[in-house]
Amino acid sequence: MLQILKQYPSVAVAFSGGVDSTLLLYAACEALGKERVFVLRGVSELVSKRESTAAAALLRELNISSKQILEIRLYPLIWPEFITNSPERCYFCKKRMYQTFQRSLSISDDPVLLDGSNVDDLKSHRPGSRAIQEFGIKTPMLDADLNKEDIRSLAKRFHLSNHDKPSNSCLATRLLEGTEIKRKLLLTVEECEDFLLERGFSGCRVKPNGLDVVLELAENDAALLTNSPVHVEIICFFKSKGFLRVLVDLHPRI
Incomplete structure (x- = not known):
């Protein structure tokens, strides 16, 4: 991966704060030096405040200069093809996002735009990957044949603090296909997930389904749910948010 990165005069890493983009950013800095590496952060309602804060903390941990960070405001809730929440939602989102990123880079030193895709991303249907290919975004970890296990192992080896962070995705992925993506519903999901995280559920997802809500929990969280009275708190809180079950x-x- 380092050899692949060294062929570029400068790069811009699409940074989410997950382990994939964090390792890619770390490797780019090692290969090229921090002065030749830019960081692109998309800011929108699709990213929880908790995730955004954690991503900013990682950049400070990696000693990335604020001069190298571009925070780019995105407006997905006015994209008609996105808010209908079709099976191609992620394609439309990635397409708009990378269009905006590329326009933003045209005013700088024209660095090569990098995405943190890996080999495991090829094993499932990911419409967003099509947009990455269409725009010619470079994927050094994919080109280096790295999978998720490799990435976590390398992140741990180089003492990246999020090496064991559970995989995450934008808040819109919690909504059933065909459910219109609205700001209020995204905020409800964020508040419910924050409620669970504050009570020790480290890998949770909250998925509304009409008046029901489905909790997806990491394996180590299941015992917490069944072996403590926290489930009473959960029921009360979620009902206060309008869910019946x-x-x-x-x-x-x-």
């Missing part, structure tokens, strides 16, 4: 997916999140 709180259901649990028995398949643990990986």
